[in-house]
Amino acid sequence: MSEPRIAFVAADSEAAQRALTELEAAYPHVAPEEADVIVALGGDGLMLETLHRFMSNGRDGCGKPIFGMHRGSVGFLMNGYGPLGLVQRVARARPVVLTPLLMTAHTRDGRTVEARAVNEVSLLRETRQTAKIRIRVDGVVRLDELTCDGVLVATAAGSTAYNLSAHGPILPLGTQLLCLTPISAFRPRRWRGALLPRGAEVTFEVNEADKRPVSAVADYTEVRDVVRVEVRDDPDTRLTLLFDPEHDLEERVLKEQFLS
Known part of the structure; x- marks a missing residue:
């Protein structure tokens, strides 16, 4: 199976821009419109913006899958940041489909x-x-x-x-x-x-x-x-987030209920 075409988007913060420079130098990438997967670098705010930008319109499935990596403030919807093995991480990531x-x-x-x-x-x-x-x-x-x-x-x-x-x-x-x-x-x-x-x-x-x-x-x-x-x-509009297998979003939601 061919590797997915990856596009990078990043927040304006210094940490996110540094990560963008590092990843674009390390991996082949395409424009977001041509990509199979979007890698978003930032916090939950950037993730929301990216989800809105690439959500489906009811006719094209679940929109472009988005794999977030935390380079911002709040990172509840983001995976941990790491420049190594990104293609392999994306390939084994688990999808979570949301409707807005x-x-x-x-x-x-x-x-x-x-x-x-x-x-x-x-x-x-x-x-x-x-x-x-x-x-x-x-x-x-x-x-x-x-x-x-x-x-x-x-x-x-x-x-x-x-x-x-x-x-x-x-x-x-x-x-x-x-x-x-x-x-x-x-x-x-x-x-x-x-x-x-x-x-x-x-x-x-x-x-x-x-x-x-x-x-x-x-x-x-x-x-x-x-x-x-x-x-x-709006069940006809769907969004797909990708998470590392060890980043269980449902488990994170459950843990939030027991935090003091």
Whole structure:
């Protein structure tokens, strides 16, 4: 079997750029558009950007597989860095296929914006005043008004990111669930969120949108001044991450639940 054509992408940090120079000198490589596998050098932020750049469109399978190596800050989605034996590592890597969320955001000035999120879709207040948000699940009002700094919907893959910082639960990767998690809820004060089936559609309606403006963020795509946001699973869009066999992503997710 022929060796996979590899392309390298790297963050702007000094460590990532040094690694890029080292690997491009050591291995044959092609442009990302011509590659079979993308090797991403950086942290989880770069991994998210690379996943978005090379995700499938529903017709071409699982998109380009991405093998990340940690040369950044947070490296939860990255393998360890090592310049030796890269081709062999890529060849024996194990794939993990993820599906993102699809956000459809409607703004006060009548625009409709779609964006996808690997980790989470979050709504956040824009001013000093708290947001007031109505929450529907599959068309049924489940919370008439949440007074808060914000609220988010997270995938299992994203449950260890912003969701965990907002005191949401960690979900194993194979779980067909979504986390619905409030961010600094003021009323109802005791509401801690909910677990929803992966196929559920969540609709957020912003109460008093003129007085209490809210933005919606899908990973790193921000839409300002929203009045309604729909979030659902997007099973036709798939992303493939490659991990060293000893880097068990499910095991890492499990370990996160026992850290102090």
